[in-house]
Amino acid sequence: MFIPNIQEMRDVVVTKADLLIEEEMPAALLQLCAHVAGYEITAARRPRRRATSRNTSPSYPSPARS
Secondary structure, eight states: OOHHHHHHHHHHHHHTGGGOOSSSOOHHHHHHHHHHHHHHHHHHHSOOOOOOTTSSOOOSSOOOOO
């Protein structure tokens, strides 16, 4: 799962915001923070399951359907 990676990106943006030249937070950085918050909410709602062959992620790319 990549949530720790994007959380770290968000944390760098927030903790180093004083280094920005702009008066306001750039839109791209606000979007990043909103994106991370959305993933955190989704992850919190997802039920915790044991990893089994029945609930693993689908393979990518998926096989062609006829």
